[in-house]
Amino acid sequence: MYVYLPGFVSVNKRLLPLIVFIFDIKIYCYFKCINYVHIILNILKKFSGMNPLKNPRPIVFCGPSGSGKSTLVAKLMKDFPDNFGFSVSHTTRKPRSGEKDGEHYHFTNKENMQADINAGKFIESATFSGNLYGTSKASVDAVTKLGKICVLDIDVQGVKQIKKTDFDPWFIFIEPPSLEELETRLKARNTENEESLAHRLKVAEEELNYGNTPGNFHLIITNDNLEHAYAKLKNFIVEYLHSM
Numbered sequence: 001m002y003v004y005l006p007g008f009v010s011v012n013k014r015l016l017p018l019i020v021f022i023f024d025i026k027i028y029c030y031f032k033c034i035n036y037v038h039i040i041l042n043i044l045k046k047f048s049g050m051n052p053l054k055n056p057r058p059i060v061f062c063g064p065s066g067s068g069k070s071t072l073v074a075k076l077m078k079d080f081p082d083n084f085g086f087s088v089s090h091t092t093r094k095p096r097s098g099e100k101d102g103e104h105y106h107f108t109n110k111e112n113m114q115a116d117i118n119a120g121k122f123i124e125s126a127t128f129s130g131n132l133y134g135t136s137k138a139s140v141d142a143v144t145k146l147g148k149i150c151v152l153d154i155d156v157q158g159v160k161q162i163k164k165t166d167f168d169p170w171f172i173f174i175e176p177p178s179l180e181e182l183e184t185r186l187k188a189r190n191t192e193n194e195e196s197l198a199h200r201l202k203v204a205e206e207e208l209n210y211g212n213t214p215g216n217f218h219l220i221i222t223n224d225n226l227e228h229a230y231a232k233l234k235n236f237i238v239e240y241l242h243s244m
């Protein structure tokens with residue numbers, strides 16, 4: 001869809017808000033006697049990721065399995081491809097075929113990992129099926145040093161552990177509109193058997209209690225309508241980027 005501006009210049013309609021925005025800044029700068037090109041370039045740089053962020057505060061996403069964390073984070077990554085990064089977790093399980101050390105996980109052994117946990121080198125860790133999994137401070141720092149906001153997907157037990165350390169991320173809780181809807185989504189996702197579904201729903205109840213306890217999270221998003229939920233998340237991120 002194109003519109004014709006005076007002077008016979010045709011412009012894609014989606015660009016109009018940007019043009020109006022730039023025009024507003026130009027007028028503001030004219031009256032304040034500031035160089036508007038400099039201001040616009042800085043704003044564009046910030047949001048395009050051309051400017052690495054200085055010591056960005058990581059963001060921990062938490063919420064019941066199936067509440068939509070991965071879906072919302074994927075949208076965020078698409079909108080801000082250069083501003084976010086994932087840390088690489090450690091595990092003592094054996095690599096599966098195709099998994100690369102340092103890329104999918106840092107593969108290690110129990111003795112070394114337990115020693116590092118005891119030495120306070122991990123912000124959180126847990127045991128699943130007899131194997132240790134965890135997030136090291138170094139792997140979060142590696143993302144932060146690149147000037148990117150480190151995104152972490154951590155369960156409630158992990159969040160409780162992090163809160164006991166000096167690590168100080170933003171905590172965002174994603175909740176489903178109801179347990180019934182959570183069950184529907186998990187069934188539709190087709191990743192669960194009856195046993196794992198029942199387990200996830202039981203854990204979800206406890207997680208929702210923790211998530212909704214005042215003071216535990218900086219932001220709680222009810223993921224009812226995906227676009228509304230994402231708009232709330234994006235507002236938070238844009239405000240955060242502005243404040244840096």
Ligand SMILES: Nc1ncnc2c1ncn2[C@@H]1O[C@H](COP(=O)(O)OP(=O)(O)OP(=O)(O)O)[C@@H](O)[C@H]1O
Nearest residue numbers: 064065066067068069070071185189223224225226
């Ligand atoms: N607002 C929504 N409306 C309907 N379906 C949704 C909505 N948000 C996410 N979903 C769907 O719900 C399912 C669960 O979402 P997703 O996998 O993102 O959850 P998750 O919290 O990352 O789960 P897990 O912790 O198990 O990885 C997916 O199939 C996704 O497409």
